[in-house]
């Protein structure tokens with residue numbers, strides 16, 4: 001692996017940035033415990049829950065589409081689990097199943113809407129986000145009189161979704177599994193080849209025989225289910241469903257993907273890059289707590305990073321297309 | 326007489342009332358280069374979209390080896406052996422040569438959930454195929470297509486179509502964006518492909534290229550065939566007049 005090879009990789013910049021950001025906060029926040037087990041668990045948990053959604057979002061963005069509806073799916077899934085178990089008294093498996101099914105449904109709805117309207121998915125899925133969030137909130141209020149519903153005991157689901165070791169949640173394992181699956185799909189399978197091709201040139205991919213709508217539909221379902229999974233997970237971890245939770249994921253997931261080297265226009269990117277993007281995000285948001293500085297800065301910090309990432313990604317792409325191996 | 330590969334009989338195509346093609350008759354044959362010439366907007370791209378199943382004719386019939394066919398998708402045409410290299414070449418610049426070559430036809434190994442792209446096979450076959458087209462420069466299978474020259478991209482696209490069983494190859498202006506040297510490389514590619522018995526429909530604006538390789542010629546003007554002839558039946562000047570769709574068309578037709 002020579003330097004030229006590394007410089008052409010979309011994840012390399014994110015890797016360097018992750019190390020830099022970590023060292024930065026270790027330096028300014030280390031004394032307050034950023035590098036302790038508690039601090040480490042903090043940024044890992046944040047990165048993991050973001051990453052479970054951001055990884056498939058990354059695949060979708062490589063295929064040239066957006067999904068800004070994941071935030072409301074998180075909230076809707078968490079309230080579905082809570083309502084089913086405590087309000088209707090169903091076994092927890094029913095709540096989980098319905099929440100995930102809702103994720104699938106939203107994914108299919110997004111794909112169908114993008115396909116039929118030919119409106120940019122950026123807009124279509126933002127509309128879905130409001131529709132789902134509004135519906136979840138309204139139904140929750142009508143049925144239970146509140147936007148939050150508690151879950152007294154989730155039984156076995158506590159083990160699967162809320163186990164902790166030294167404050168590190170089992171979400172980290174789910175995140176690693178999601179990453180491994182997505183990496184495999186993107187790099188090794190024909191489906192992954194199609195994802196790159198669709199994002200690189202929709203028309204050329206279609207004429208070559210790639211079933212572009214089947215690919216996009218599956219990716220939308222993947223992001224929908226992943227968001228629902230995070231909703232289920234957080235509901236069980238906090239013993240509470242919250243219909244309005246999760247809105248922060250709407251842009252965070254896309255931002256993590258872009259910071260991780262996914263090209264905004266599609267066609268270029270990697271799963272491991274998105275993982276570094278999530279680590280950077282987790283490190284900054286949690287790290288700021290430990291510095292003792294006002295946390296109000298975190299958004300400005302991430303916004304600046306986003307601009308740098310977009311510029312860097314474009315530069316990497318141009319460099320990769322210019323260099324003749 | 327050999328059976329034609331693709332034939333169009335009395336084909337018409339209109340786009341919401343606007344007539345793009347009318348009353349087109351064309352026969353193409355194996356091992357022959359059929360040049361399709363015409364000015365901008367004459368209907369060349371529309372004609373090849375009908376042949377390659379991208380659009381359906383409004384009326385008239387398409388025949389493949391004397392059998393009537395109705396393509397509902399490009400895939401159906403491909404499956405019969407009709408390969409198309411569109412004006413934009415149809416490759417993905419940000420993907421490697423090997424990944425492009427096998428796009429939507431990836432060779433796999435393993436089974437069930439472990440089925441994966443056989444990358445080494447993809448690399449090997451793509452490179453040996455492209456080399457066999459006579460591309461002289463060293464090409465790496467992992468190189469991004471976007472870093473390659475226009476002629477090399479044509480070579481990839483043509484060799485890909487032939488590898489996947491094209492018996493008839495449609496090339497939409499393969500030399501349009503190329504310099505003199507690259508163009509002659511591509512013209513050699515076309516000749517080489519013809520020599521394997523593949524039928525070719527070559528679309529071009531360039532009368533010199535057409536005359537140097539063409540066996541049969543069809544000239545379109547405003548959606549209609551204004552002349553059809555075989556190699557040697559027209560001079561370069563006559564051809565240029567025909568292509569410009571100009572006033573001299575009548576005299577050429579009368580004079581034959």
Ligand SMILES: Nc1ncnc2c1ncn2[C@@H]1O[C@H](COP(=O)(O)OP(=O)(O)OP(=O)(O)O)[C@@H](O)[C@H]1O
Pocket residue numbers: 340343344345363364365366367368369370371372
């Ligand atoms: N999808 C479409 N809808 C409406 N009109 C169309 C469509 N495609 C082509 N046309 C029209 O049909 C006519 C023929 O177009 P076509 O693209 O076949 O020409 P061409 O000979 O390939 O031109 P060029 O040399 O510029 O590529 C043009 O007037 C064009 O505007």
Ligand SMILES: [Mg+2]
Pocket residue numbers: 369370371412
């Ligand atoms: Mg054209």
